[in-house]
Amino acid sequence: MTAETIQTDRIPPQMHDVMLALAGAGARLAAIIRRGGDLASAVGTNADGDGQKALDVMADDLFRDALAGAGVRWFASEEQDEAVALDPQGRLAVAIDPLDGSSNIDTNVSIGTIFSIFPAEDTAEASFLRPARDQIGGGYIIYGPRCAMMVSFGDGVQHYALDPDSDRFHLVTARQEMPEGAQEFAINASNYRHWPQPIRAYIDDCLAGSDGPRERNFNMRWIASLVAEAHRILIRGGVFLYPSDARQGYERGRLRMLYECAPIALLIEQAGGKATDGLIPILDQGAGALHQRTPFIFGSAGKVARIAAYHELPETEISALFGNRGLFRA
Secondary structure (H helix, E strand, C coil), X not given: CCCCCECCCCCCHHHHHHHHXXXXXXXXXXXXXXXXXXXXXXXXXXXXXXXXXXXXXXXHHHHXXXXXXXCEXXXXXXCCCCCEECCCCCCEEEEEEEEECHHHHHHCCCEEEEEEEEECCCCHHHHHCCEHXXXXXXXXXXXXXXXXXXXXXXXXXXXXXXXXXXXXXXXXXXXXXXXXXXCEEECCHHHHHHCCHHHHHHHHHHHCHHXXXXXXXXXXECCCCHHHHHHHHHHHCXXXXXXXXXXXXXXXXXXXXXXXXXXXXXXXXXXXXXEECCCCEHHHCECCCCXXXXXXXXXXXXXXXXXXXXXXXXXXXXXXXXXXXXXXXC
16 A cells, blocks of 8 residues: 555554555545435345444445455454455454444434454454454544544554545544543433443432532433544543343343454553443453454543442442442542
C-alpha cells in the first residue's frame, strides 16, 4: 500500500501495513456514509442472527478486501459464520466488527468499526480462540460528526482524527488517558426488571443521587452504539454496563467477546480504566467460539471496581451494606 492513510510515526513498524489498510478502508467507509443513500435497507441476517443492513455488507467487503494485501493470514468478521484465510504468508490475524451500531444508520447516530489484532497461528481457531491479553493491537473507528480512531498496541492509547480533504488520519493525542471523576453511567434501563440483583443495587444507588448512599447526583446515558459509548467514556470518563440478564438469549450478555469486548477492553485498560464481565477482567478471558457473548462493564477504574464489589457480596447483604450503611461513598 503506497498511500499513507494514517500518520505512522507512533505505530510499530510491524503494524504499518495493517494499520494503513484499516485506516484506508475506514476513510472510504466514512466517505460512503457522508454521501448517504439507502444504506439502512435490510439485506439479511448475520452469523449471530442479527439483521444486516446494506452498509453492514458493504463494510465487511471493504475491510476484507483492504486487509487481503496487508500481511493478514486470518480474517474473522462478526458478519461471517467462519474465519477466512487471506494471505498464507501473513503474520497477523484480524477480528473485526465492520459496522457496530448499524441499527442507528437511519437515525444518523454515530456508528463505528471495531478491530482486534493477534499474532497469526497455523489455524484460525488457534489465532482467535485465545486469551484476550494476547492481542497485539486493537481499536475502533467512529463515524460521527468527526471521523476518529482510537488504537492501542499495548503502550497507551493513540487518538487520531480523519482529515476528509486528504483522507488521512492525523494524530490528535499521543497518549489518551481516561478521567476518573465523571458522574455518568450508561445502561439500557428498560431492562431493569431482568438484571441480576448486584446491577440493580448499583443503579438504584446512582439514581438515589445526593439523597442516597453515594451522596452525589449522576447522569444516565444510552446511545445503543458501543463505539459511541466507548468514545465518550475514553474522552470524559464514566462507566458502561451491558450485563447478563434473565431474558432468553441474554444469560451470558449480548456483546461479542472477540469482535467487540476484547478490543474495547484493551483500549480501556491502556487508558487507565478497567473492563470486566462484572467480576473478571475481560483481558484475562478468551473466546471459546468466534461469536461467543459476554456481559461487559467498562469505564473509570474506581467505578468498575465498585460494581465488582456489589457482585462479591451475598445478595442478602447488598441492601444492608450499600443502601442502609453506605459502605462505599467514594
